[in-house]
Amino acid sequence: MRKKYDEEEEELKQFYRSTEQREGRGQGGGSHRYIIASFLLVFFGLISLPLGRDCSAMTGIYFGREEIAWKGYKEGLAQAKREGKPALVIFYSETCSACKRYKGVLQDKDVVEASAPFVMIRVNTRQQPKLSAQYQFDGRYVPRTFAVFPDGRIMHHLYPAKRYKYFIGLEPEHLLSLMEKAQAEMEH
Structure with a gap:
C-alpha cells in the first residue's frame, strides 16, 4: 500500500513541476499546491484504509490467500x-x-x-x-x-x-x- 502512495506522490510532483514550467514560475511558485495536494492524498488515504476488504476480521494485515475462508x-x-x-x-x-x-x-x-x-x-x-x-x-x-x-x-x-x-x-x-x-x- 505504501508503494501505491509513493507512486501517486511522484505523479503529483511531476504534474506540479510541469505546471510550474508551463506557467514560468520555476521551482518555488506552485509548491503550496503540491503541499496541499500531498496532505489531502495522505489524509484521505489514511481515512480509507479501514474500508478495505479485510476490515471485519483482520484490519491492517491480510493473512493468507483468498482460498483460506x-x-x-x-x-x-x-x-x-x-x-x-x-x-x-x-x-x-x-x-x-x-x-x-x-x-x-x-x-x-x-x-x-x-x-x-x-x-x-x-x-x-x-x-x-x-x-x-x-x-x-x-x-x-x-x-x-x-x-x-x-x-x-x-x-x-x-x-x-x-x-x-x-x-x-x-x-x-x-x-x-x-x-x-x-x-x-x-x-x-
Whole structure:
C-alpha cells in the first residue's frame, strides 16, 4: 500500500513541476499546491484504509490467500461446533512485525491446502483486547495460534512446554505440524 502512495506522490510532483514550467514560475511558485495536494492524498488515504476488504476480521494485515475462508471469532467457533470441525484461532496485531512475517506462512500452498478441514479464525488483539486477554495463558505476545476442538476447548497438550508455548514459529512446517497433530487428535 505504501508503494501505491509513493507512486501517486511522484505523479503529483511531476504534474506540479510541469505546471510550474508551463506557467514560468520555476521551482518555488506552485509548491503550496503540491503541499496541499500531498496532505489531502495522505489524509484521505489514511481515512480509507479501514474500508478495505479485510476490515471485519483482520484490519491492517491480510493473512493468507483468498482460498483460506477466514472467520471472526464467534462466527468461527459456531461453525466449528455446528460442523464438528477443529479450528485454528490466530491472535495478531497489525503493528507486530512477526505477525506480518506469519502471513507468509499462511500463504504457503501446503498450509492453504491443510487448512481445508479446519475453521480458520483470526482475532485482532487491539480490536478485541478482552478476548485476547482470555487467551494470554503465557503472555501477551503475538502471533499466538491455538488449535481448538469443535466445542471450543484448546488442545493445550499439543504444544511443547516452553516459555511462549503458543508461538509456533514462522515457518510453514511448524504450522503444518500443529495442524497434523490437531487432525490426529480429532480422530481419537
